[in-house]
Amino acid sequence: xxxxxxxxxxxxxxxxxxxPPKTTTAVEKVNEAVREIxxxxxxFMSVTYGAAGGKNSKYTIQIAQDIKDxxxxxxxxxxxxxxxxxxxxxxxxxxxxDAGIENILALxxxxxxxxxxxxxxxxxxxxxLVREIKRLAPDMCIGGACYPEGHPExxxxxxxxxxxxxxxxxxxxxxxxxxxxxxxxxxxxxxRLREAGILVPIIAGIMPITRKNQVARSIQLSGSxxxxxxxxxxxxxxxEPAKMKQAGIAYATDQIIDLIANGVKHIHVYTMxxxxxxxxxxxxxxxxxG
Ligand code: FAD
Numbered sequence: 001x002x003x004x005x006x007x008x009x010x011x012x013x014x015x016x017x018x019x020p021p022k023t024t025t026a027v028e029k030v031n032e033a034v035r036e037i038x039x040x041x042x043x044f045m046s047v048t049y050g051a052a053g054g055k056n057s058k059y060t061i062q063i064a065q066d067i068k069d070x071x072x073x074x075x076x077x078x079x080x081x082x083x084x085x086x087x088x089x090x091x092x093x094x095x096x097x098d099a100g101i102e103n104i105l106a107l108x109x110x111x112x113x114x115x116x117x118x119x120x121x122x123x124x125x126x127x128x129l130v131r132e133i134k135r136l137a138p139d140m141c142i143g144g145a146c147y148p149e150g151h152p153e154x155x156x157x158x159x160x161x162x163x164x165x166x167x168x169x170x171x172x173x174x175x176x177x178x179x180x181x182x183x184x185x186x187x188x189x190x191x192r193l194r195e196a197g198i199l200v201p202i203i204a205g206i207m208p209i210t211r212k213n214q215v216a217r218s219i220q221l222s223g224s225x226x227x228x229x230x231x232x233x234x235x236x237x238x239x240e241p242a243k244m245k246q247a248g249i250a251y252a253t254d255q256i257i258d259l260i261a262n263g264v265k266h267i268h269v270y271t272m273x274x275x276x277x278x279x280x281x282x283x284x285x286x287x288x289x290g
Pocket of ligand 1: 047048049050051078079080106107108109110111124125126127144145146151152153154159160161163167176177178179205
């Protein structure tokens with residue numbers, strides 16, 4: 001099923017992200033986590049695409065296919081373009097289409113640090129990838145990423161929003177946000193997107209921080225601000241893993257309830273492949289989302 005069809009109903013949606021194994025030894029563990037998260041029957045699950053040109057990309061496709069065909073949950077495969085040749089990107093789109101994948105989250109990917117970058121023949125921005133998917137797989141439903149605090153490379157939020165608009169005009173049918181920990185930043189961003197004429201569904205990306213060492217890494221990757229209230233939680237519970245996990249799930253739940261109470265209908269949880277975190281959030285919301 002196309003993600004746009006899932007998002008069209010009046011219902012509040014709760015979707016979950018998983019990532020593929022980075023090594024062959026991790027395959028079993030990841031498959032087990034995916035199976036357990038799929039058993040919660042989220043509205044859909046997304047599967048990330050490894051950095052460095054989709055190393056191990058076969059797992060992204062395999063997992064997205066399993067979620068859909070073996071577990072009966074809608075899925076979306078991520079695809080990045082910056083670290084791959086056009087030929088590789090074209091092949092990946094073909095493989096995804098052949099695997100019966102109906103949804104792709106079209107991403108640029110982060111700029112690699114390797115010396116042999118940029119490649120002589122590559123896409124530079126996600127909007128170009130969106131056009132390429134439309135050309136090769138016109139029936140594919142395409143999503144993209146957006147950044148409530150601005151993409152870290154953008155010179156201003158206004159410029160970043162102009163580029164988001166280009167992505168949507170190219171055929172991107174919905175957007176999932178980078179993680180954020182302060183809902184007021186999201187509400188302000190949503191207003192600015194709508195004001196810029198970006199009317200596609202926006203899915204709020206929520207990352208439950210359940211380990212102390214996740215904080216610095218998440219901020220480094222996303223550039224997101226961490227509110228004082230959240231810093232106090234990490235200061236107080238950070239060295240006690242079980243308490244930190246529960247506090248992180250509670251903080252994310254609180255954020256989601258506030259979003260729903262303010263009319264936001266679509267929530268995407270970055271599960272970090274932890275079924276306990278995914279189940280914790282879902283149980284807390286079971287009466288709210290029905
Ligand atoms: P773009 O939309 O291309 O934007 C990148 C930057 O270029 C922005 O600063 C934008 O303002 C600017 N820009 C865009 N168009 C132009 C233009 N025409 N001229 C000048 N500047 C322009 N990474 C992975 O490796 N694998 C994943 O699976 C993955 N999943 C993600 C899922 C979500 C929901 C999010 C939010 C991010 C994800 N990422 C993933 C990270 C993502 O690849 C990086 O954030 C990357 O740096 C930007 O990707 P993008 O698709 O947003 O790029």
